[in-house]
Each structure stands twice: as C-alpha cells, then as structure tokens.
Amino acid sequence: MAPSQTLVCAAVLALAVLQALASDTFIAVVYEHTVILPRTIHKVSPDDALALMNRNMDVLEGAIKEAAQQGARIIVTPEDGIYGWVFTRETIYPYLEDIPDPEVNWIPCTDPTRFGRAPVQERLSCMARNNSIYVVANIGDKKPCNSSDPKCPSDGRYQYNTDVVFDTEGKLVARYHKYNLFRQETQFNYPKEPEFITFETPFGKFGIFTCFDILFREPAVVLATELQVDTVLFPTAWMNVLPFLTAVEFHSAWAMGMGVNLLSANTHNTIMSMTGSGLFTPHGPAMYYYNSKTKEGRLLVAELSARPRLSPNYPAAVNWSSYATSVKNYSGENKTFPGAVRRDIFTFSELKHKAGNHTVCQKDLCCHLTYQMSNKSKDEVYVLGAFDGLHGSVIKYHWQICTLLKCKSTDLSTCGQPSETAQTKFAMFSLSGTFGTNYVFPEVLYSGVQLAPGEFEVLSDGRLQSKNGTSKPLLTVTLFGRCYEKDLPHPLRSFLFLHNKKRKQL
Numbered sequence: 482m483a484p485s486q487t488l489v490c491a492a493v494l495a496l497a498v499l500q501a502l503a504s505d506t507f508i509a510v511v512y513e514h515t516v517i518l519p520r521t522i523h524k525v526s527p528d529d530a531l532a533l534m535n536r537n538m539d540v541l542e543g544a545i546k547e548a549a550q551q552g553a554r555i556i557v558t559p560e561d562g563i564y565g566w567v568f569t570r571e572t573i574y575p576y577l578e579d580i581p582d583p584e585v586n587w588i589p590c591t592d593p594t595r596f597g598r599a600p601v602q603e604r605l606s607c608m609a610r611n612n613s614i615y616v617v618a619n620i621g622d623k624k625p626c627n628s629s630d631p632k633c634p635s636d637g638r639y640q641y642n643t644d645v646v647f648d649t650e651g652k653l654v655a656r657y658h659k660y661n662l663f664r665q666e667t668q669f670n671y672p673k674e675p676e677f678i679t680f681e682t683p684f685g686k687f688g689i690f691t692c693f694d695i696l697f698r699e700p701a702v703v704l705a706t707e708l709q710v711d712t713v714l715f716p717t718a719w720m721n722v723l724p725f726l727t728a729v730e731f732h733s734a735w736a737m738g739m740g741v742n743l744l745s746a747n748t749h750n751t752i753m754s755m756t757g758s759g760l761f762t763p764h765g766p767a768m769y770y771y772n773s774k775t776k777e778g779r780l781l782v783a784e785l786s787a788r789p790r791l792s793p794n795y796p797a798a799v800n801w802s803s804y805a806t807s808v809k810n811y812s813g814e815n816k817t818f819p820g821a822v823r824r825d826i827f828t829f830s831e832l833k834h835k836a837g838n839h840t841v842c843q844k845d846l847c848c849h850l851t852y853q854m855s856n857k858s859k860d861e862v863y864v865l866g867a868f869d870g871l872h873g874s875v876i877k878y879h880w881q882i883c884t885l886l887k888c889k890s891t892d893l894s895t896c897g898q899p900s901e902t903a904q905t906k907f908a909m910f911s912l913s914g915t916f917g918t919n920y921v922f923p924e925v926l927y928s929g930v931q932l933a934p935g936e937f938e939v940l941s942d943g944r945l946q947s948k949n950g951t952s953k954p955l956l957t958v959t960l961f962g963r964c965y966e967k968d969l970p971h972p973l974r975s976f977l978f979l980h981n982k983k984r985k986q987l
C-alpha cells in the first residue's frame with residue numbers, strides 16, 4: 482500500500498472505532514454538597530487546611546462511589562466545595578496547589594509528587610481512577626511570579642479559582658481559571674485572558690466555566706456558539722435572587738437559550754441562600770433540586786443526550802423579535818407605572834382582568850403578553866414588566882427583560898420584590914419582546930421556586946408560551962435578554978490590578 486492509502490485506512494479505522502465507542506446518551510450526576518467550612522477566619526497550617534479539605538472530600542467520595550454505582554460517566558461537584566469561600570488572599574494560601582497545564586499528561590494518582598505537593602489533586606485523581614468516572618471539582622491554583630512580570634502581585638503569586646477535570650484513568654484533562662470573579666472573591670486573581678477550555682469524550686464535547694461566568698459572553702457564550710460544545714460543566718456557589726436569578730430558574734433558561742446541556746452543581750448553604758442544582762437540557766430540566774429548608778445535600782442522576790444541540794447555528798435559529806415586531810401595540814386604557822426590581826427601575830402594567838392582551842415598553846424594548854388566568858384571585862396582583870438598561874452596582878452589564886410577574890402583595894409598590902409563593906394558575910400565556918439580541922433566556926418559575934418541565938415552549942418567532950396551561954401557580958414568566966456588546970468594561974479588573982501594583986511599590 483502507498484503511504485497515503487495507509488493513512489486513509491488508519492483514519493477510516495480510527496473513525497469506526499470512535500463511532501463504536503461513541504454513545505447517544507450517557508448518565509451524568511451532579512452533587513449539591515453542603516460544604517464543611519473552616520472553623521476559623523485566621524490562617525491555618527497546610528496540614529490543618531488539608532484535614533478540612535479531606536473531610537469535604539470524604540463526603541464527595543461517597544457521592545462519587547454512588548454515582549459510579551448508578552452507571553454515571555461523569556460527576557460534577559460544586560464551586561468552593563472543598564474549602565468554602567470565607568477567605569482573604571493570605572488565609573486561602575495553605576489550601577492552594579500548583580495545578581499544571583493538562584498538556585503535561587499527568588495522572589496524580591500514580592505520580593503524586595511530579596509537580597510538588599499536591600494531595601488534593603492526588604485524591605481527586607484516585608477517586609476518578611478507582612471508580613472509572615470523570616470527576617469535576619473546584620480547587621485553588623497558585624502560580625509563583627516575580628518582578629520580571631510587571632503584573633505580579635506583591636505577595637509573589639497569582640491565586641486562581643480553578644475547575645479541574647480528571648478522566649476515568651485519573652488523568653488531569655481540563656483546568657479552567659474563573660474569569661468573571663464575583664465581588665467578594667478578593668482571595669483570587671483575574672486571569673489575564675479568558676480561557677476557552679474544552680475536551681472530547683465518547684459522549685460528546687465538553688466545555689467548562691463557573692458561577693458568575695454564566696452571565697457574560699466570555700467564556701460561556703463562546704463555548705456554546707463558536708466552540709460548539711454539547712455539554713457544559715458548571716460548578717457554582719450561587720446565591721438565589723428572586724425574581725429572575727434563582728439558580729435553577731436561570732441555569733435551566735441558559736441551557737434552553739443556548740441549546741446545550743448544562744450540568745450545574747451548586748453549593749448547599751441555606752444561610753447564604755445557596756441551593757438549586759440540576760441537569761438541564763435544551764428542552765428543559767432532566768432533573769433538578771431546590772430545597773431551602775434542609776441542611777442536606779443531594780445527588781442528582783439523569784440520562785442525557787450526548788449530542789443535544791438543536792442546530793449548528795443555534796441560538797441564531799430563533800428570531801427573538803420576529804413576532805413582537807410584527808404585531809401592533811396593545812395600548813388601550815392600561816396605565817403604566819415604574820417599579821424597582823432590586824435597583825433596576827422597570828416599567829409595569831397591571832393585569833387587571835382575568836384575560837387579555839398587554840404591551841409595555843421601555844427604551845428600545847416593547848413586551849407583548851396574551852394571557853388567561855384560571856382564576857382571578859382578589860389577593861394577588863400580576864404585572865407585565867419591561868426593562869432595558871444597565872444592571873449592577875459595581876459590574877455593569879446590559880439587560881433587556883420582558884416579564885410576567887406576581888407582585889409581593891396587592892400593593893402595587895411591592896411589584897418586583899421577592900415573592901416565593903403564589904395561588905394563581907394560568908390557562909395560557911404567550912410572551913414576546915422586540916429584543917435587540919439573539920441571547921434571550923426563557924424562564925418559567927412556579928410557586929415554591931419550582932420549574933415547569935415540558936409545560937412551555939419557545940417558537941422560532943420568539944414567543945414563549947404555555948402548552949396546556951400551568952400545573953402550578955405562577956411566580957414569573959420571563960424572557961431574560963443579554964446585550965453583551967453594551968456591557969461596560971469590568972471596573973474591578975483594573976482596580977485590583979492597580980491595587981496590587983500599589984501594594985508592591987510600598
């Protein structure tokens with residue numbers, strides 16, 4: 482055979498083998514872990530730090546074994562799941578390890594000292610290897626630097642909030658440094674550039690990012706649209722915020738809006754309002770958990786499609802403004818009034834009747850609603866709301882929101898305040914808006930912060946509508962739009978940079 486023929490044969494063979502190994506579906510697990518927190522805010526010894534991390538890893542090991550027994554190929558554990566979040570730069574230091582670039586081909590379980598002391602990576606690697614399962618965890622990376630690097634912090638090291646993935650042999654296959662740090666995370670540095678981390682498996686192409694990242698373009702949207710991942714791994718420590726940003730509500734909406742699977746493992750801490758994990762698909766949640774009452778974590782198992790993408794050009798396949806720009810405004814006699822959802826001033830219009838059509842507009846956004854309530858209770862008020870503007874006090878990013886919302890009480894000044902329960906079911910709703918973006922996330926939230934799997938759909942003309950009415954009372958139906966190109970530059974990135982430089986000069 483000519484060399485070129487041999488090459489072709491090898492390629493064909495390799496493809497055949499890959500196809501035989503590839504599966505249409507796979508079982509995945511996310512574990513909502515109640516993190517055991519350090520008992521002191523003071524700096525501890527490396528041994529004490531490891532002891533605390535081992536207590537958390539003891540619990541995670543139980544979850545990993547259980548996941549493997551249930552046939553899962555991959556398990557996701559939460560952000561800050563091994564040591565918590567109450568730290569300064571100094572006090573987190575004993576918890577950190579140097580995490581190498583996965584291209585070094587390292588199995589910590591079989592070669593634990595190759596890159597210095599790394600007991601956490603060793604144990605995670607062994608848990609993956611001994612149970613033949615991909616393990617996804619969140620730990621801290623430290624990278625020494627010196628004055629030859631003008632951005633090197635004064636204490637001589639970078640510290641990163643880091644996701645790691647170990648494959649079924651225990652090999653480190655992915656390392657991701659969190660790009661969009663949340664405000665209190667001063668123990669960590671921002672990476673200089675966003676990282677777009679992916680890896681291939683027989684059950685699809687995976688991407689990874691963490692928590693606050695999900696609200697921004699880089700790396701989250703780029704992974705889904707340009708790098709075309711099938712499933713996103715998402716360790717998080719998410720603090721629920723009603724009405725639009727509870728964990729299960731927004732994370733399920735992101736999976737639908739982007740047309741990918743999202744495996745979201747949240748930390749469980751009811752005092753911090755952290756609960757809500759799930760295995761979310763483009764068609765809705767396969768499994769989810771929200772419990773603000775118990776202290777217990779929860780293992781969630783579901784079988785997912787390995788190739789869930791609806792089309793290669795999703796989400797552009799949905800024209801979010803098509804319907805809304807084609808209809809006339811339902812103006813009528815409806816008065817509008819302003820109301821605050823936290824600091825954002827929405828334009829609201831009360832749904833006074835049992836059924837009807839409404840339009841409200843703010844700036845460039847007009848929202849249309851057609852609805853029918855099953856019962857119109859005197860004790861409850863619903864509004865249609867619109868918001869088009871910058872959200873956030875420190876980090877400012879642009880939202881366009883259309884929402885059907887239950888007010889906290891019958892007093893209209895409470896519209897937009899958090900409300901967890903409702904009594905009114907809807908026989909139908911259809912919500913649309915004149916969005917200036919392709920990135921719109923459809924949320925439906927029922928009383929008790931419950932999702933509505935299979936009970937609503939998004940049409941290609943951008944309408945979010947019920948299929949057969951709502952099986953439970955409704956808290957909110959929301960089209961959550963993000964205009965990434967109108968976001969302001971991140972103020973904290975440069976602030977922390979200058980801050981570190983100044984500390985160095987002192």
Ligand SMILES: CC(C)(CO)[C@@H](O)C(=O)NCCC(=O)NCCS
Pocket residue numbers: 560566662663666691692693694717718719720721722726
């Ligand atoms: C929901 C949201 C965004 C509202 O401002 C906020 O409550 C939230 O949970 N942000 C992400 C939190 C995060 O990155 N945690 C990791 C370190 S504690």
